[in-house]
Structures are given as C-alpha cells and as structure tokens.
Amino acid sequence: GAGVSQSPRYKVAKRGQDVALRCDPISGHVSLFWYQQALGQGPEFLTYFQNEAQLDKSGLPSDRFFAERPEGSVSTLKIQRTQQEDSAVYLCASSLRVHEQYFGPGTRLTVT
Amino acid sequence: DQQVKQNSPSLSVQEGRISILNCDYTNSMFDYFLWYKKYPAEGPTFLISISSIKDKNEDGRFTVFLNKSAKHLSLHIVPSQPGDSAVYFCAARWAGGTSYGKLTFGQGTILTVHP
Numbered sequence: 261g262a263g264v265s266q267s268p269r270y271k272v273a274k275r276g277q278d279v280a281l282r283c284d285p286i287s288g289h290v291s292l293f294w295y296q297q298a299l300g301q302g303p304e305f306l307t308y309f310q311n312e313a314q315l316d317k318s319g320l321p322s323d324r325f326f327a328e329r330p331e332g333s334v335s336t337l338k339i340q341r342t343q344q345e346d347s348a349v350y351l352c353a354s355s356l357r358v359h360e361q362y363f364g365p366g367t368r369l370t371v372t
Numbered sequence: 373d374q375q376v377k378q379n380s381p382s383l384s385v386q387e388g389r390i391s392i393l394n395c396d397y398t399n400s401m402f403d404y405f406l407w408y409k410k411y412p413a414e415g416p417t418f419l420i421s422i423s424s425i426k427d428k429n430e431d432g433r434f435t436v437f438l439n440k441s442a443k444h445l446s447l448h449i450v451p452s453q454p455g456d457s458a459v460y461f462c463a464a465r466w467a468g469g470t471s472y473g474k475l476t477f478g479q480g481t482i483l484t485v486h487p
Contacts, residue, residue, distance in 0.1 A: 264415070291473055302376075302461050302477030303416070316474065351415055355473060363408075363415030 262286060264364035266352050272370045273342045281337045281367045285354030292335050293361060294327055295351040303351050309335060342371045375399045376464050378478035386486055391449040393481050395462030398443060403467035406475070407436060407447045410459045419460075420447070452485045459483070 265284045273279050285292050290311050295303035296319075305319040311332035320327070324343075329335040339346055349368050353361040377396045385391045393407075403424045408416035422429040422436045422445070429436050435448045449456055462478040 293474065295475075295477075300479070302378075302463075302479050303475075305474050305476070308474055353415075360406075360418050360421070361473070361475060362418065365413065365415045 264352055264354055264362050266350075266364040266367050268367060269365060270368050270370075272372060275342060275344060275371055277342050278338065278340045279342055279369065281339075281350050281369070283335045283337070283352030283354075283364060285333065285335070285352070286356075286362055287333075289354035289356050289362075290332070291355045291361075292329060293353045293355075294335070294337050295353065296321075297349040297351055297366070299348075306337070306350075339369075342369075344371050347371045374479075375402075376462055376476050376478040378460075378462055378481050380481050381479070382482040382484070384484045384486065385452050387454055388451045391447075391452045391456065391483055391485065393447040393449075393460050393462070393483065395445045395447075395478055396443060397445075397464050399464070399476075400443070401467050402464035402476070404465035405436070405438060405445050406463045406465070407434075408461040408463060408477075409456075410461060410480070416461055449483075452483075454485045454487050457483055457485050 267282045292309040294306040297303040307327045308316040309329045324340045326338045349366040351366045353363045355361045406421040407419040409419045410416045420434045438445045459480045461480045463475040466474045
C-alpha cells in the first residue's frame with residue numbers, strides 16, 4: 261500500500277523490557293513525526309525528523325526513549341526498561357507538505 | 373498546559389442535520405489549524421485545514437471556521453451521515469522553532485450520527 265505502515269500493531273511487554281517500534285513512511289516524505297496517544301487523549305508530540313536528522317526530540321518523556329532514522333526513510337522508536345506509564349498507542353506520521361501529516365495505524369503498547 | 377482544547381467529549385446528532393465541533397486554542401504562534409478524523413484501531417486521517425490568515429475553508433460537506441480574535445475554530449458537517457461517526461481531533465501547527473510542522477492536538481470529540 262501507499263500509506264504509512266507501523267509494526268507491530270500490538271505489543272505486550274513486561275515491565276523492564278526493551279521494545280522497538282517500527283515506522284515505514286510514505287515513499288519520498290522527508291518529514292517524520294512520532295506521537296504518543298494515551299487512552300482518551302489526543303496524540304502528543306514526541307520527536308521529529310527531517311530526512312535522517314532528528315531536529316526536535318523535546319517531547320520524548322525520558323532518556324529511556326530513543327528514536328532513529330538512519331537512512332532518512334524507516335524510523336524506529338525504542339523504549340528501554342519499559343514502565344507501566346509507557347502504555348499507549350504510538351503513532352507515526354510522515355509528510356511532504358508541512359501542514360498535512362499522514363498517520364499510520366499506530367502500535368498499541370501495553371506494559372504489564 | 374492544554375494549548376488546544378476540545379471541551380465537548382461527545383456529540384450526538386441526527387442524520388441529515390448539522391454537526392458542529394468546537395475547538396479553542398491559547399497560543400497565538402499557531403499558524404495552521406487542522407481537523408483529523410479517527411476510527412477505532414486506525415490512525416487519524418486528515419480531513420480539512422485552514423491557514424491562520426483565513427477565516428473559512430470549505431471542502432464538500434465540511435467547513436472550518438476560524439475566529440482569531442476569540443482563538444476559536446469550529447468544524448461544520450452538513451449534512452451529517454452515519455459514516456461520519458468517529459472521533460474528531462482538532463490540531464494546531466507550531467509556526468516556529470525546529471519542528472515546523474509539529475502538531476498540538478486537542479483531546480478529541482466523539483461524534484455519533486444516528487440514522
């Protein structure tokens with residue numbers, strides 16, 4: 261398909277485990293965003309890439325969160341030593357035109 | 373500090389009538405406003421947007437109105453259809469800094485359109 265894809269769609273992790281969430285943006289989209297959506301809330305910004313450069317990581321909640329996009333395409337959000345408060349849906353979005361972001365289906369992370 | 377607020381958690385309307393979803397913001401640095409629609413287990417889908425220099429944008433059944441002095445925007449859906457039932461998010465784009473394009477979202481409004 262031509263849309264943004266994310267994997268896995270669902271992830272259950274035991275507290276303390278590391279997880280890696282993958283995002284495949286729309287081909288040719290230079291901008292890539294990660295958002296975190298808690299239950300009943302709107303998405304909250306985590307980090308932003310322009311090609312391979314991470315230009316803003318101000319939304320990452322702690323140093324346990326790390327994101328990369330080494331070749332300017334696929335991106336991975338890694339969470340180390342997961343905690344229960346990390347349980348949320350993690351959304352990836354890509355864009356070509358700045359004011360239209362196309363979202364993937366999200367990865368629902370549950371930390372037990 | 374909620375910079376974008378949707379004060380109505382839910383809205384219920386009859387098919388064929390108008391749906392009006394409201395959104396308020398506090399930050400005058402926002403330069404673009406967007407509405408997204410979200411179905412369960414899917415990511416948000418872009419619906420319509422408006423630049424801060426305009427006061428109205430229309431696309432088919434969807435119209436967004438912006439009142440800058442009141443820092444308020446609304447989405448009108450006319451006529452409403454059962455397929456419009458979803459969660460609607462208002463979002464605002466940050467005009468400055470290194471994340472030109474970063475979106476700040478409201479909490480969402482659940483719209484239910486009854487046949």
